Structures are given as structure tokens and as C-alpha cells.
Amino acid sequence: MATVQSKQLSARVGGFFFVLPSIIAIAIFVYGMIAYTFNVSLTNRNSASVKDIKHVGFKNYTELFADERFIHALGNLLKFTGVFLVGTLVSGFIMALLLEKGVAGEGIFRSFYLYPMAISFIAMGTVWRWLLNSSRDGDAGGLNLVLQKIGLGFLQNDWYLSPRGAMYAMAVPAIWQMSGYVMALFLAGFRGIPDDLREAARVDGASEFKIYRHVLFPQLSPTFLTVLIILGHISMKVFDLIIGISGKSYVTDVLAVYMWQVTFDITNFAKGASIAMIILFLVAIVVIPYLRHVNKTEREN
Amino acid sequence: MSADIVDRITHSTAPKKNRRQLSGIAQFWLIFRYISLTIILAMVILPIYVLVVNSFKGISGVYLNTAFELPKTLNFETWSAAWDWLAVPMGRTLLFVTQSSIISALIGSINGYVLSKWRFAGSNAVFMLFLFGMFIPYQAIMIPLTQFNKAVGLTGSIYVLVLAHVVYGIPICTLIFRNYYASIPDEIIEAGRVDGASMVRIYRAIILPLSIPAFVVVLIWQFTSAWNDFLFAIFLTGGSPKLAVATTALNWLTGSSNQVYYGKNMTASLMASIPTLLVYMFLGRYFLRGLLSGSLKG
Numbered sequence: 001m002a003t004v005q006s007k008q009l010s011a012r013v014g015g016f017f018f019v020l021p022s023i024i025a026i027a028i029f030v031y032g033m034i035a036y037t038f039n040v041s042l043t044n045r046n047s048a049s050v051k052d053i054k055h056v057g058f059k060n061y062t063e064l065f066a067d068e069r070f071i072h073a074l075g076n077l078l079k080f081t082g083v084f085l086v087g088t089l090v091s092g093f094i095m096a097l098l099l100e101k102g103v104a105g106e107g108i109f110r111s112f113y114l115y116p117m118a119i120s121f122i123a124m125g126t127v128w129r130w131l132l133n134s135s136r137d138g139d140a141g142g143l144n145l146v147l148q149k150i151g152l153g154f155l156q157n158d159w160y161l162s163p164r165g166a167m168y169a170m171a172v173p174a175i176w177q178m179s180g181y182v183m184a185l186f187l188a189g190f191r192g193i194p195d196d197l198r199e200a201a202r203v204d205g206a207s208e209f210k211i212y213r214h215v216l217f218p219q220l221s222p223t224f225l226t227v228l229i230i231l232g233h234i235s236m237k238v239f240d241l242i243i244g245i246s247g248k249s250y251v252t253d254v255l256a257v258y259m260w261q262v263t264f265d266i267t268n269f270a271k272g273a274s275i276a277m278i279i280l281f282l283v284a285i286v287v288i289p290y291l292r293h294v295n296k297t298e299r300e301n
Numbered sequence: 302m303s304a305d306i307v308d309r310i311t312h313s314t315a316p317k318k319n320r321r322q323l324s325g326i327a328q329f330w331l332i333f334r335y336i337s338l339t340i341i342l343a344m345v346i347l348p349i350y351v352l353v354v355n356s357f358k359g360i361s362g363v364y365l366n367t368a369f370e371l372p373k374t375l376n377f378e379t380w381s382a383a384w385d386w387l388a389v390p391m392g393r394t395l396l397f398v399t400q401s402s403i404i405s406a407l408i409g410s411i412n413g414y415v416l417s418k419w420r421f422a423g424s425n426a427v428f429m430l431f432l433f434g435m436f437i438p439y440q441a442i443m444i445p446l447t448q449f450n451k452a453v454g455l456t457g458s459i460y461v462l463v464l465a466h467v468v469y470g471i472p473i474c475t476l477i478f479r480n481y482y483a484s485i486p487d488e489i490i491e492a493g494r495v496d497g498a499s500m501v502r503i504y505r506a507i508i509l510p511l512s513i514p515a516f517v518v519v520l521i522w523q524f525t526s527a528w529n530d531f532l533f534a535i536f537l538t539g540g541s542p543k544l545a546v547a548t549t550a551l552n553w554l555t556g557s558s559n560q561v562y563y564g565k566n567m568t569a570s571l572m573a574s575i576p577t578l579l580v581y582m583f584l585g586r587y588f589l590r591g592l593l594s595g596s597l598k599g
Contacts, residue, residue, distance in 0.1 A: 019415050019416065021408075022412050022471050023427060025468050036444070094337075098338050103335065107311070109341075113345055118577045118588065119529070120528070120531065122555075126566050126570040127351050128348065130365065131351065133365060139365070140366065141364075141365030142365070146369075184592065185593070185596060187310045236438065237438045240548075243552065256438065260440075260536070263443070272444065279440055279441065280437060280438055287433065288433070291429060295429055
């Protein structure tokens with residue numbers, strides 16, 4: 001018995017030894033580098049030529065909140081997030097609802113609904129720039145032409161070139177890409193509900209509508225939460241989509257794009273680091289409670 | 302992989318109703334569902350349809366107002382032009398993506414094995430700290446990472462991308478393998494242990510041969526995300542044309558100054574997407590599994 005135990009102990013130590021390289025890598029490249037970035041954000045490294053680097057406290061952060069461009073990018077991000085979250089949630093949910101009971105050819109629908117997740121936004125940016133083209137009426141192409149053809153010509157607009165509506169337009173390709181993912185999550189949710197629940201309600205004489213409303217939908221609230229968290233943190237980081245469609249344009253500026261410009265175009269590392277820390281903060285307030293929740297449910301099982 | 306979430310998605314559990322005659326209302330809803338599904342299908346396909354039809358219209362045959370129309374003849378001009386631009390970057394991407402995916406899968410497998418079958422004190426905390434790394438915005442590590450690359454002499458080499466994708470791939474790869482190994486009964490490990498097999502021997506003799514599905518999931522996940530990655534590529538290889546990968550080369554081509562070459566741009570976009578689309582077409586199931594792992598849901 002003693003030898004078995006000591007062998008188990010050595011195996012456990014051995015296990016730790018095998019994971020150690022990854023622990024070190026994550027410690028340095030994730031946590032160490034976040035700490036480094038935070039440190040940079042507290043210094044005066046506001047250009048590549050600063051020689052006398054010193055700490056300036058939270059000066060870079062207070063300056064950011066007085067920076068018109070930063071406030072504009074933050075506002076854009078919030079506008080985008082609102083439309084993207086609601087749009088993707090609703091369309092993904094509808095897709096799942098339509099497929100949930102099973103239809104002939106389900107596999108084909110499902111596969112096509114999900115393919116956008118396999119393509120990069122740098123590639124799809126080319127075609128979305130066309131689809132979201134601002135020319136109208138006689139010269140119209142893209143979605144404006146589609147709207148005309150289906151008799152909704154009055155909805156034609158400037159899409160991502162419109163100063164006020166640009167970020168709402170940007171949410172369209174994002175919804176296009178992520179809806180299939182949300183569908184998959186909801187479909188898993190629907191199909192994880194035991195059939196007995198549905199049958200029992202049916203036996204009790206509940207209408208189909210009531211079964212969905214009072215039996216099935218409440219069962220999906222954990223899925224709903226997951227979807228919100230996933231979409232929320234993706235939205236905070238949106239970058240490729242913006243670059244792929246409109247590049248570094250002012251009307252569609254968001255935090256990730258502004259950070260890139262500040263850091264690499266004008267080498268203001270301290271300011272870039274501050275923006276990066278703000279994106280991290282926005283992601284963390286969404287993700288950390290979720291990770292704790294996942295950890296808790298896992299332990300209970 | 303809890304009770305196989307992908308199976309749950311792909312197999313409808315609804316009772317088959319075919320034998321029963323559908324009532325009028327039920328028939329109406331069925332037709333309504335098919336019409337809705339088809340309209341959504343058309344909307345989802347639209348962008349890729351535009352890319353495909355315009356890629357055969359030649360260098361100067363692509364116009365905004367006819368973008369939805371089928372080509373009159375099949376013209377491959379833009380394919381050869383796009384190939385000239387993308388062949389080298391795509392080759393380079395394939396090379397680095399293959400390397401980073403294989404290394405990531407091996408690391409993930411070992412981590413997953415230990416964290417599911419040979420837990421040590423604090424292993425759960427370690428796993429949670431790993432997971433957070435999966436969600437961080439990479440802007441928060443980009444400045445020190447470029448300095449690190451410079452300090453170790455990696456700048457100017459494609460290995461900056463191998464390093465980035467391997468290191469920042471550790472969380473998701475570990476997660477996928479850990480969940481997969483959790484579904485292998487502990488008794489198998491116990492039996493090996495009673496026979497006096499060591500941890501490494503059990504891994505090689507029992508676990509590794511069972512791991513092929515998880516390897517496929519991780520390999521294609523890492524392949525797709527590294528192939529489609531733009532953020533690391535633009536930050537770490539900067540403006541260097543000799544390190545251009547598929548996404549950065551494409552971005553230089555289609556970026557605002559080159560927008561006049563519509564046909565070539567569209568074809569290049571399609572061409573750069575072909576590898577990941579092929580993976581999706583043939584291994585979609587495994588791709589879906591990777592995708593769902595990213596939501597910590599299976």
C-alpha cells in the first residue's frame with residue numbers, strides 16, 4: 001500500500017512537471033505581459049524617442065477620457081455592441097427555433113448557416129464593402145439594389161459611410177458571421193431538454209405556443225447567458241471586421257483599431273497600452289464572472 | 302466532451318411524424334418553416350455567391366450594378382492574377398500554420414491528460430488561469446510581445462507567428478483535450494496503474510491511441526484560427542512584405558488604394574478562403590466541436 005501511495009504521489013508530481021512548461025509560458029506571456037502593458041500605461045513613453053522613462057501615474061488614462069477620438073471610438077463600440085448582440089441573438093435563436101424539431105435537409109441548412117465562421121473577415125471585407133455600398137437608385141449595387149428589388153427601396157442608405165449609422169451598418173456583417181454559431185449553441189440547448197418535459201405538457205393539454213413559452217424557453221436561460229458572454233467579449237475586441245471593410249476610417253473607429261494606430265503608426269506606447277488595458281477591463285468584467293460560474297458548476301458535477 | 306454535444310446538435314430527438322397525417326395548421330407551419338429557412342439560406346449565401354460569380358468575370362468585367370449576375374463566359378484571368386499575388390504568402394502561411402498546429406496539439410494533449418487524469422494540488426486553479434488566457438484581447442500583450450521577439454532575435458522571422466499561435470493556443474488546446482480525456486473512464490487508467498505502468502507509459506499505450514478525434518479537433522481549430530488570423534500577423538510581422546501571410550497580403554491588395562481592381566480583389570479573397578472552407582466542408586463536425594469548446598460548452 002505504501003509503495004502504491006508513494007508511486008501515486010510521484011506520478012502527481014510528475015504530472016505537474018509535464019504541465020510546468022505551459023504554466024511558465026502562460027505566466028510569462030499572458031499574466032506577465034499584461035502586467036508589463038499595465039506598467040507601460042503608467043509611464044511617459046508617449047513616443048519612440050522618449051529617453052527618460054518615468055512613471056506618471058494614471059495620467060494617460062485621464063487624458064484618454066478627455067480625448068475626443070477615444071470617446072468617439074468607445075461610443076462606436078457601444079453602438080456596435082448593442083446592435084450586434086441583439087441582432088445575432090435574435091437571428092441565431094430564430095434559426096435554432098426553425099430547425100429545432102428537425103426538418104428534411106436540416107444538415108444542409110445547418111452547414112450553410114455555419115460556414116461564415118470558417119472565413120476570415122479580411123477576406124469577406126472585400127465583398128461586404130460592395131454589399132454595403134452607398135450608391136443608390138439607378139447606380140445602386142449590393143444591399144441597396146437588393147432592397148430596391150424586393151420593394152423596400154426606401155430603406156436604401158449609406159451604410160458604413162454614413163456618419164451616424166456607420167456602426168449599425170458594421171453590425172450587419174458581424175451578425176451574418178456569428179448567427180450560425182449562436183444557432184448551434186441554442187440547438188444544443190433545445191436538444192438537451194428531455195422529451196418527457198414536452199410530452200408531459202402536451203398530455204396536460206398545453207398548446208404548442210404555451211409549451212415553448214413556459215416549458216422550453218425557461219430551460220434555455222443558461223444557453224442565453226453563454227451566448228451573451230461569448231458575443232459580448234468578441235464584440236469588445238472587434239478588429240478584423242472593421243479593418244477588412246472600412247480600414248482605419250474615423251466614422252468606424254473602435255478601441256482595438258485606435259489602439260493599433262496609436263501604438264504602431266505614431267508609436268505612442270503609453271497611450272496604446274492604456275487603451276489595451278481598457279479593452280482588457282471591458283472583457284474581464286464580462287468573462288471573469290462567467291469563468292467562476294463555469295468552475296462552480298463543474299465542481300458540483 | 303459532455304455526452305457529445307455535437308451529436309446532440311446533429312441528431313434531432315423530435316418524434317418522427319411522417320406516418321401521421323398532418324393537420325392543416327401543422328402543414329401551414331411546416332411550409333412557413335421551409336420558406337423562412339430558405340430565405341435565411343439565401344441571405345447567408347449571398348456574400349460568398351457574389352465572390353464566386355465575380356471571380357469568373359475577368360479583370361475588367363466586374364461592375365457594381367451587375368455584381369449579382371452570373372458571368373456570361375468563364376474567364377480565369379483574375380484567378381491567375383490573384384495566384385501571382387497570393388501564391389507565396391499562402392505557401393508561407395501553410396508552412397507556419399502546419400507547424401504551429403502540430404506543436405499546439407502535442408502540448409494540449411499532454412496538458413489535458415495531466416489535468417484530467419493526474420490532477421495535482423492546485424490543478425483546477427491552473428486550468429482556470431489558463432482559460433482566462435483564451436479570452437484576453439491580444440492588444441493587452443502586443444507591446445511586450447514585440448519587444449520580447451526583438452530581444453530573442455525572432456523579429457523578421459515567421460517563427461514570431463508560430464510562437465504566438467502556440468503560446469496563445471495553449472488554453473483552448475488544453476481545454477479540448479481535457480474535456481475529451483474526461484470522457485475516458487478512470488478505470489482504464491487504474492487498470493494500467495495496477496499493472497505497474499507509469500504515467501508516461503499509460504499515455505503512450507492507452508491514451509494516445511484513443512486521442513485521434515481530439516487531435517483532429519485541435520489541429521483543424523488551430524489551423525483555421527491561425528490561417529484566418531490578422532491581428533498577430535499585422536502586429537508581429539508589421540509591414541514586412543517578405544513575411545506576408547494570406548490575410549496581410551490580402552489586406553494590402555484589397556486595402557482602400559487598390560479598390561479599382563475589383564475582379565482581382567474578389568478572386569483573391571475567395572482564393573485565400575479556400576483552405577479553411579475545404580476544411581469546413583470535409584471536417585465540419587470537428588470544426589463545430591472546436592467552436593463549441595470555445596464557449597466552454599462541451
